[in-house]
Amino acid sequence: MVSAVILIIPNIWLESSKxxxxxxxxxxxxxxSLRSVLSGYTLAxxxxxxxxxxxxxxxxxxxxxxxxxxxxxxxxxxxxxxATLLFGGLGLIVCSPIIGLSLSHFQMILFSVIVMTxxxxxxxxxxxxxxxxxxxxxxxEKIGVSLxxxxxxxxxxxVIILSLIRYLVYLSQYVLTLKxxxxxxxxxxxxxxxxxxxxxxxxxxxxALLGFVAxxxxxxxxxxxxxxxxxxxxxxxxxLWVMNxxxxxxxxxxxxxxxx
Numbered sequence: 001m002v003s004a005v006i007l008i009i010p011n012i013w014l015e016s017s018k019x020x021x022x023x024x025x026x027x028x029x030x031x032x033s034l035r036s037v038l039s040g041y042t043l044a045x046x047x048x049x050x051x052x053x054x055x056x057x058x059x060x061x062x063x064x065x066x067x068x069x070x071x072x073x074x075x076x077x078x079x080x081x082x083a084t085l086l087f088g089g090l091g092l093i094v095c096s097p098i099i100g101l102s103l104s105h106f107q108m109i110l111f112s113v114i115v116m117t118x119x120x121x122x123x124x125x126x127x128x129x130x131x132x133x134x135x136x137x138x139x140x141e142k143i144g145v146s147l148x149x150x151x152x153x154x155x156x157x158x159v160i161i162l163s164l165i166r167y168l169v170y171l172s173q174y175v176l177t178l179k180x181x182x183x184x185x186x187x188x189x190x191x192x193x194x195x196x197x198x199x200x201x202x203x204x205x206x207x208a209l210l211g212f213v214a215x216x217x218x219x220x221x222x223x224x225x226x227x228x229x230x231x232x233x234x235x236x237x238x239x240l241w242v243m244n245x246x247x248x249x250x251x252x253x254x255x256x257x258x259x260x
């Protein structure tokens with residue numbers, strides 16, 4: 001369990017590194033990047049689609065950098081979605097001998113691969129995607145994404161790699177927590193189950209605070225097949241939520257209150 005808690009640090013660092021990689025501005029130091037990301041956690045926890053994340057991360061940026069910061073937040077989130085779809089599809093394959101892979105599961109794998117491929121193409125050609133989103137009033141007026149500067153392909157590939165690593169960190173936290181509560185369960189089986197949980201959770205457009213109940217129910221639905229006690233599953237989901245949403249949000253709130 002201690003290892004899972006320690007992984008909070010690389011989890012936040014990786015998210016901050018992704019965001020800073022895209023912005024690529026000398027004014028955005030590591031300290032400012034960490035404060036911005038943590039402040040984003042604070043506002044994202046109470047807003048649907050994590051829309052407050054854009055506002056929180058912009059608090060420490062100059063007016064000239066805010067549009068690029070919004071683009072960085074969007075692309076960082078998109079990169080993480082690619083990682084979720086990739087590992088979610090792999091998780092279905094890993095679990096197939098145990099859960100009995102049906103046609104519907106094959107269809108889900110195919111769907112995940114197709115969507116992930118489309119997302120990667122759009123990610124690498126982000127100007128096309130953002131151009132379409134700018135037609136939406138919310139993106140155009142509230143977020144103000146900028147397309148003025150070109151983001152090097154190398155930076156975009158780095159964000160995808162960091163997203164994959166961050167996913168593995170998050171996966172490890174969940175599996176370590178579950179193993180602590182039910183040590184008899186197989187690590188590979190738990191890993192496959194957790195990737196399915198993350199895949200379904202990513203489809204819920206709910207704020208982290210209100211979405212916890214729905215996410216916990218998904219965890220119970222999937223992990224119940226392992227024979228694990230339902231209360232332990234709910235407790236594991238709560239622990240993970242506290243580690244990766246509540247604690248960063250509290251730290252971010254402290255930073256927001258300290259702003260002059």
